Amino acid sequence: MYKILNHRLHYQNDQVEYFLTPNRTKNFVLKPEGIILHDTAGRLDGNTSVNWFMNPSAKASAHLIIHRDGKVTQLAPFNTKTWHAGRSNLNGRPGVNSFSIGIEIVNPGKLTTLGNGRYRSWFGETYKDSEFLISEKTTPEHGSGGWMNYTEEQLLAIESISIALFDQYNLKWVWPHWKVSPGRKKDTNPLFPLENIQSKLMGRNEDTNNTVTLLANTNQRRWPSYNDNIIQVIPKGEEVELIRSGWFQNDADTAEWYLVSYNNHEGWIFATLAYLN
Numbered sequence: 001m002y003k004i005l006n007h008r009l010h011y012q013n014d015q016v017e018y019f020l021t022p023n024r025t026k027n028f029v030l031k032p033e034g035i036i037l038h039d040t041a042g043r044l045d046g047n048t049s050v051n052w053f054m055n056p057s058a059k060a061s062a063h064l065i066i067h068r069d070g071k072v073t074q075l076a077p078f079n080t081k082t083w084h085a086g087r088s089n090l091n092g093r094p095g096v097n098s099f100s101i102g103i104e105i106v107n108p109g110k111l112t113t114l115g116n117g118r119y120r121s122w123f124g125e126t127y128k129d130s131e132f133l134i135s136e137k138t139t140p141e142h143g144s145g146g147w148m149n150y151t152e153e154q155l156l157a158i159e160s161i162s163i164a165l166f167d168q169y170n171l172k173w174v175w176p177h178w179k180v181s182p183g184r185k186k187d188t189n190p191l192f193p194l195e196n197i198q199s200k201l202m203g204r205n206e207d208t209n210n211t212v213t214l215l216a217n218t219n220q221r222r223w224p225s226y227n228d229n230i231i232q233v234i235p236k237g238e239e240v241e242l243i244r245s246g247w248f249q250n251d252a253d254t255a256e257w258y259l260v261s262y263n264n265h266e267g268w269i270f271a272t273l274a275y276l277n
């Protein structure tokens with residue numbers, strides 16, 4: 001598993017590949033509050049992105065690069081301000097580099113459809129969807145285009161590294177670049193399983209000190225969905241510890257889930273079945 005020692009990422013007991021980028025703000029101690037996820041929008045060989053971020057003329061960097069095979073390169077300690085988000089704001093607060101950790105995922109970015117299952121990147125490389133799982137998708141944030149799936153190795157690395165970072169720095173949120181630079185940036189791409197990773201991370205460090213009382217016999221579930229995932233039934237009238245709130249299944253604010261603890265099991269209940277004390 002990943003852990004952090006002296007602001008450096010380690011896997012088991014070994015430090016991951018580490019270089020110190022010149023593209024960082026000196027005499028600034030970063031106190032990270034969350035994570036911004038990016039696509040490299042570059043070649044699939046992640047070393048080309050590592051080399052770019054090590055080049056002073058790039059004037060860009062990030063803390064981590066996640067390669068296609070799940071390998072991780074660190075480019076600055078986590079208490080160093082790197083230059084990944086550019087002009088940005090989170091809920092009206094500008095300059096997101098000053099309070100976030102930047103993670104770059106190796107991915108070519110938006111692709112142009114050539115037909116016959118072929119796609120071209122902005123830097124001229126051609127990819128076949130039979131080889132790279134490319135889908136066409138349109139969203140308000142991304143517009144339309146072809147998008148390459150992230151690898152399973154990348155997603156697993158991001159999840160376990162994010163958990164280590166959340167625990168080490170008491171982080172509160174993870175967002176893609178498009179969230180903090182809307183209109184200007186499209187990364188991460190629409191195939192990124194954002195809700196999945198947010199449901200595992202956001203709220204993790206919120207100290208609610210709240211309890212909820214169950215209004216009915218309620219299924220407690222491993223996952224905030226109605227799939228076959230019931231842990232136990234919590235009886236009507238029980239008062240249970242609320243660990244996290246504010247997780248919504250979709251944009252409808254009626255679909256909130258609570259993470260609660262009962263009988264030493266953590267799991268999810270549908271919020272309308274509980275009364276917030």
Ligand SMILES: [Zn+2]
Binds near residue numbers: 185
């Ligand atoms: Zn970005």
